[in-house]
Amino acid sequence: MLLATTVLLLVLLCLVWTIWVKGKPKDPLHLPPGPRPFPVIGNILQIKPQEFLLSLQQFQKKYGPIFTIYFGSHPTVVICGYDAVKEALVDNKDVFSGRGKMAVPEYVMKGYGIIGSNGDRWKQMRRFALTTLRNFGMGKRSIEERIQEEAQFLVEEFGKTEGELFDPTFFLGCAVSNIICSVLLGKRFSYKDERFLSLLKNVTGAVRFMNSVWGLIFSFFHGVMHHIPGPHQKGIQHLFDLRAFIQEEVNESVKTLNPDSTRHFIDCFLVKMQQEKENPSSEFHNENLLGSSMNLFFAGTETTSTTLRYGFLALLKYPEIQAKIQDEIDYVIGDRRPSAEDRTNIPYTEAVICEIQRFCDIVPTGVPHSTTENILFRDYTIPKGTNVFPLLTTVLKDPEQFPQPEIFSPDRFLDDKGAVKKHAAFLPFSAGRRICIGEGLARMELFLFLTTLLQKFTLTTVVATDDLDLTPEFSSAGHLPRSYKMSAIPRH
Structure with missing residues (x-):
């Protein structure tokens, strides 16, 4: 029996090896080149x-700006460099507007919501969220006012540290999540x-799992x-727990819903559900509400707080840059609270x-x-429904x-007159039809949180600047800053 099993295994191994050596059958669609895949895996x-x-x-x-890799038996085309990515996401934005398969969100959200959906569902959910x-149309205050208010709570928390060293991760996560x-x-x-802390734990845990x-x-x-098992x-459970939290809030x-006085995004979605309750094919139902809300939590929480945390580390390493920001804030803004209008000044x-x-490049x-249809792209044929990684x-x-991209240099975004210079390749929120819906919110948060804190504090550390490491903690699928501690020294 043992001999027969051993022989069978050897035969199977030889078969797999033969298939791999001969290579996969010639692809009539002429996909981009890439490493030869093994059968099944x-x-x-x-x-x-x-x-x-x-x-x-x-x-x-090895293969250039466009190549093919296989996750299992399914091909994924990877597109690299500004020219190729622009050609795909901008010049051919409709063809590359589909959402590729994402196993973890699909398992939890079943293709509902904004980020993981396709077709008419995606168009409706995205349009509703953007509008x-x-x-x-929820309450009396604008988003800017909410960020300004939260920035003051953040100032209070920084002030309570009384100049002692602390890790800013928790405070930044709280502030951004509250928005x-x-x-x-x-x-x-x-x-x-406690409920809020549990929420933060689930968001952070889910993000770290998906990037692990x-x-x-x-x-x-x-x-x-x-x-x-x-x-x-445990990582997947974080997502299900977040889903349960949102369901409780929806309930x-x-x-307490008043259709004539909506208070927040969930209220607005519930009103839309009521308006379309007679439409059997309506996309405005509970599953899409949960999916869209989870998408907004992820798009607007971990990414922004991580960017701020990475940014503070860079300012600790380059205190002269921090000082120039503070000089500009003092001259233009003074003691009044920063506003979004100050960005141009x-x-x-x-x-x-x-x-x-x-520089931080966190995604x-x-x-x-x-791809939403077959396309001839740079002399290669990419079939409809193929996953694409820009x-x-x-x-x-x-x-x-960006010459010398490994160097942190804000001057690359300034022209010879000191004005902000736009770079076509500056795409932290991606580009095309699938550009991040939270871009405007994230930009406002980054500006208001950073200027409000640097208006009140100088950030320092006991570690020598040469010893501060700006390389990411890990680079599996995401970039996180290395852990550090800093002091917030009151300026006035």
Whole structure:
């Protein structure tokens, strides 16, 4: 019996090896080149999950700006560099406007919401979210006022540290999350509120899971992984717990809803559900409400707080840049609270924020797209429904667009007159039809939080500037700053 089993295994191994050596059948659609995939598992052995991004960058060096990799038996086309990404997402924006498969969100949200949906559902959900956020027909205060108010709470928390060293991660996460809570739920939470802390834990845990080795393994083998016990189950549970939190808020909003006086995003969605309750094919139902709300939490929480945290680390390393920002704030704004209108009058500060986003590059792989029809792209044929990775890090770090991209230099965003200079390759929020819906909100948050804090405090640390490391903590599919502690020294 043992001998027969051994022989069978050897035969199977020989068969797999023969198939791989001969290569996959010639692709009549002429996909871009790439590493030869193994049967069934694709290129998983050539792509190290813990070095996912590095693996893609090495393939770029070997195969050029467009190449194909296989996750299992499914091809994914990876597009690198500003020219190629622009050609896809901007010049052919309709064809590349599909959302690629994302195993974790699909498992939890089943294709509902904004980010993970396609077709008419995506168009309706995106249009509704953009219109609601733009008009903000919920309550009396604008988004800017809510951010300004939260910035003052953040100033209070920084002040309580009394110049002692502290890790800003928690405070920044609370402040940014409260903005989304204000938009979605019409309320903010105390930084000590247990329910709020549980919410933050789930958002952070879910993001870290999706950018972890286990998250990538789940994406590769999601068909079986959700049946198998392991650390990935805890990561997925964070998403289900967040979904349950939002459902509780929806249930409360239903009880107190006044269609004539909407208070927040959930209220607006509930009103739309009532208006279309007789339409059996309506996309305005509970599942899309939960999906859209979860999307907004992720799009507007972890990314913005991580960018601020990375930005503060850069200012600790380059105190002369921090001092120039403060000089500009003192001269233009003075003691009054910063406002969104100030962005045009303090160009150096705006340039620093742009460079923080470019340099920190916190979503290096972007979010997967897919093709909505067959397309001939740079002499290759990409079939309809093919997953496409526009590798944003290769745009933000494109040496042809940003010379010496590894150097932190805000001056690259200033012209010879000191005004902010626009860069076509500055795409931290991606581009085309799928550009991040939270771009306007994130830009306002970054500006108001940073200027309000630097107006009140000078950020310092006991670590020598030469010893502060700006390279990311890990680069599987996301960039996070290394942990650090700083002091907030009152300026006045």
